[in-house]
Amino acid sequence: MATKNIVCPVCGASCDDIQVELEGQGLTVRNACKMGNAKFQEVVSPHRIREPLVRADGDLRRASWDEAIEMTARILANSERPLLFMGSETSTEAMEVGIHMAEFLGGIADSNSTVCHGPTTMGIQEAGRVGATAGQSKSRADLTVYWGSNPLESMPRHMSRYAVYPRGYWTQRGRFDRTVICVDPRRSITAENADLHIQLNPNTDYELLSALLTLLHGKRPHQTAEDVTGVSISEMEKMLDMMKSC
Numbered sequence: 001m002a003t004k005n006i007v008c009p010v011c012g013a014s015c016d017d018i019q020v021e022l023e024g025q026g027l028t029v030r031n032a033c034k035m036g037n038a039k040f041q042e043v044v045s046p047h048r049i050r051e052p053l054v055r056a057d058g059d060l061r062r063a064s065w066d067e068a069i070e071m072t073a074r075i076l077a078n079s080e081r082p083l084l085f086m087g088s089e090t091s092t093e094a095m096e097v098g099i100h101m102a103e104f105l106g107g108i109a110d111s112n113s114t115v116c117h118g119p120t121t122m123g124i125q126e127a128g129r130v131g132a133t134a135g136q137s138k139s140r141a142d143l144t145v146y147w148g149s150n151p152l153e154s155m156p157r158h159m160s161r162y163a164v165y166p167r168g169y170w171t172q173r174g175r176f177d178r179t180v181i182c183v184d185p186r187r188s189i190t191a192e193n194a195d196l197h198i199q200l201n202p203n204t205d206y207e208l209l210s211a212l213l214t215l216l217h218g219k220r221p222h223q224t225a226e227d228v229t230g231v232s233i234s235e236m237e238k239m240l241d242m243m244k245s246c
Ligand code: SF4
Pocket: 008, 009, 010, 011, 012, 013, 014, 015, 031, 032, 033, 034, 035, 036, 037, 155, 156, 157, 158
């Protein structure tokens, strides 16, 4: 029997329509992209660690769950300032337990948000956020700008499920009702599939945004904006026209 509506834990798209069917040693996954499928296949992978391993005399040996839990508790209780670095592919409920545990132990709770999406949250706190649900982009968006992102490789179903290919209420013809702009120094696979690729020089996003803003205010950016960003003023105008007319 297939289990339906499972949330995929891999990327930020958090696809919630995954179907998984376990038959003997095999697993059939429906709706997930390659990345999602690979993650679910780990459940039946021969590489999966199915029981605790305890290091003794330099080597890892199998241990019972009771022994492993006892040992973990002892290590935590004897530590002075433990760091609980929790995985981003762990469930929210497990994270909550980890945070409570770190609090109880007087330790430090951290996660890979420190090196990943943490700055996003800091930016939102400092400057606010304009956003929409994925349903809004599916139903309404007729222009999608991928700026510094390559969803076809890092969030594979973003284009197919949420933003470019799906048929929405006001975007009945799917891709034919949408325009895609990709801003990226690399000729990524997403850029290849975009209607307009703005290939700016690396690390000049701020300068390009400033120039676009200047144009939006009806003024012409200084010539150095072209030299610095590697994007011609006419290309910037083209991009702005597409954005203003969507
Ligand atoms: S796009 Fe792929 S990896 Fe990301 S949540 Fe959806 S199925 Fe999982």
